[in-house]
Amino acid sequence: MWCADQWKDYEVLDASCGERLERWGDYVLVRPDPQVIWQTPKKDPRWRKPNAHYHRSSKGGGEWEFFDLPQVWQIRYQELTFSLQPFSFKHTGLFPEQAVNWDWCGKLIRGAVSKGREVKVLNLFAYTGGATVSAAAAGAKVTHVDASKGMVTWAKENAQASGLGDAPIRWLVDDCMKFVEREIRRGNRYDGIIMDPPSYGRGPKGEIWKIEDSIYPFLERCELLLSDDPLFFLINSYTTGLQPAVLTYMLGEVIHAKRGGTVMSDEIGLPVSGSGRILPCGASGRWFA
Numbered sequence: 001m002w003c004a005d006q007w008k009d010y011e012v013l014d015a016s017c018g019e020r021l022e023r024w025g026d027y028v029l030v031r032p033d034p035q036v037i038w039q040t041p042k043k044d045p046r047w048r049k050p051n052a053h054y055h056r057s058s059k060g061g062g063e064w065e066f067f068d069l070p071q072v073w074q075i076r077y078q079e080l081t082f083s084l085q086p087f088s089f090k091h092t093g094l095f096p097e098q099a100v101n102w103d104w105c106g107k108l109i110r111g112a113v114s115k116g117r118e119v120k121v122l123n124l125f126a127y128t129g130g131a132t133v134s135a136a137a138a139g140a141k142v143t144h145v146d147a148s149k150g151m152v153t154w155a156k157e158n159a160q161a162s163g164l165g166d167a168p169i170r171w172l173v174d175d176c177m178k179f180v181e182r183e184i185r186r187g188n189r190y191d192g193i194i195m196d197p198p199s200y201g202r203g204p205k206g207e208i209w210k211i212e213d214s215i216y217p218f219l220e221r222c223e224l225l226l227s228d229d230p231l232f233f234l235i236n237s238y239t240t241g242l243q244p245a246v247l248t249y250m251l252g253e254v255i256h257a258k259r260g261g262t263v264m265s266d267e268i269g270l271p272v273s274g275s276g277r278i279l280p281c282g283a284s285g286r287w288f289a
Contacts, residue, residue: 001267001268001269001278002017002100002101002104002266002267002269002284003100003267003268003269003270003271003277003278003279004096004098004099004100004268004270004271005079005100005109005271006077006078006103006270007096007099007157007266008076009024009025009075009076009077010022010023010024010025010075010077010096011023011273012064012142012270012271012272012273012279013044013046013272013275014042014043014044014047014271014272014274014275015030015033015036015038015272015275015277015279016038016039016040016042017036017038017042017068017273018032018033018034018036018056019031019032019033019036020032020033020036020043020272020279021047022276024058024073024075024084024092025073025074025075025084026073026248026274027031027051027070027073028046028049028050028051028256029050029051029052029053029054029069029092030047030050030052030053031053031054032054032055032056032062032090033089033217033279035279035280035281036279041276043274044274047068048206049069050066050067051063051066051067051069052064052066052067052069053065053067053087053109053130054085054090056090059093061088061089062088062089062090066086069086070084071085072084073085073086074161074180075094077096077099077102078215079137079162079163080130080133080137080158080162081158081161081162081163081265082094082128082130082158082161083154083157083158090131093154094130095127095130095269095281096270097268097269097281098131098196098232098236098268099130100268100284101131101194101234101236101268101284101286102130102131102134102135103133103134103207104232104234104286105121105131105135105138105178105192105194105232105234106134106135106137106138107138108110108192108231108232108288109121109135109138109139109140109146109192109231110138110139111137112191112231113138113140114170116222117191117274118141119133119139119140119141119191119192120141120142120143120189120190120192120227121140121141121142121143121179121190121191121192121193121194122142122143122145122183122190122192122193122194122225123135123142123143123145123194123195124145124176124179124180124193124195124196124197124222125145125146125176125192125195125197126144126145126151126152126155126194126196127146127151127155127196128151128154128155128158129144129154129155129158129159130158131147131154131196132144132159132165132169133155133159133162133167133192134156135192135194136159136164136167136168136169136249137149137162137164137167137248140175140191140192141168141169141170142167142168142169142170143169143170143172143190144170144171144172145172145174145176145179146172146173146174146176146192147173147175147176147201148173149173150259150271152171152172152173155171156171163267164273170209172173175207176195176197177207177209177218177221180218180221180222180225181221181274182222183225184224188225189226189227189228190225190226190227191226191227191229191230191231191232192230192231192232192233192234193222193225193226193230193232193233193234194234194236194253195222195234195235195236196213196235196236197209197211197215197218197235197237198211199211199238201277209226210244211242212241214255215235215242215250219250219251219254220254223255223258225254225255226255226259229289230259230289231288231289232249232286232287232288232289233255233285233286233287233288234283234284234285235247235250235251235285236268236282236283237282237283238281238282242283242286243283244265244266244267244283244285245265246267247265247283247284247285248263248264248285250285251263251265251285251286251287255287256287260289261287262287262288262289263285263286264286265283265285265286266283266284267280267281267282267283268280268281268282268283268284269281
């Protein structure tokens with residue numbers, strides 16, 4: 001498993017009975033996690049005195065119970081700064097396990113930039129911009145695409161907080177599939193592509209995105225956006241049906257078969273300090289030259 005174990009401001013303190021106990025900087029949250037089906041005793045006293053607790057509803061969704069938590073606060077990862085806030089469906093605006101992918105992409109970008117190369121990266125379904133600001137900090141020119149105006153605004157704030165307000169980042173509020181088709185027609189190409197697609201979604205005209213049905217043809221279209229000498233392609237998936245082997249097979253057929261290089265896929269996870277376990281958080285597939 002690829003483990004995001006370089007955090008100082010974030011920590012999974014414990015996990016049991018369908019929930020995880022997390023430290024986000026100075027604040028402790030309890031949030032549900034469907035992967036946590038074991039029922040070890042909750043011995044850490046912070047289980048009983050968190051700053052906020054998200055309670056899942058038996059009818060779907062859920063709600064936050066706040067005790068002592070600001071509306072907005074910040075945490076750091078290496079040289080990056082991220083703004084957090086609790087919002088619907090348990091999220092805080094950041095997925096800490098993705099740091100293991102930020103580090104991998106950043107290493108490839110820095111290696112190319114150190115040799116005098118200009119690196120262009122496309123980040124699709126880019127959310128609040130963790131991968132965007134990481135790639136920009138490594139020296140890439142980044143195109144950030146997300147269909148939510150609010151998420152793009154949040155991502156811009158993360159870039160500003162990280163000292164990257166003037167970095168060469170193109171911020172776009174757009175449907176990712178439509179954007180890719182336009183980029184193909186325009187002849188634009190990228191040295192690295194990152195995508196973290198949702199399991200399910202709807203386009204601006206009601207188009208249905210279901211990852212099991214849509215990801216493969218979308219990957220085929222995105223391959224056409226790779227430059228003649230690309231560095232990497234990264235797919236992340238939270239969908240349990242897309243196991244690492246599935247990501248390997250897709251990247252192998254669509255990219256490796258045409259361009260050579262190497263394909264690797266694995267689960268990604270977060271260390272649990274209270275038990276020594278690694279909490280699984282989906283899977284990622286990586287192609288690199």
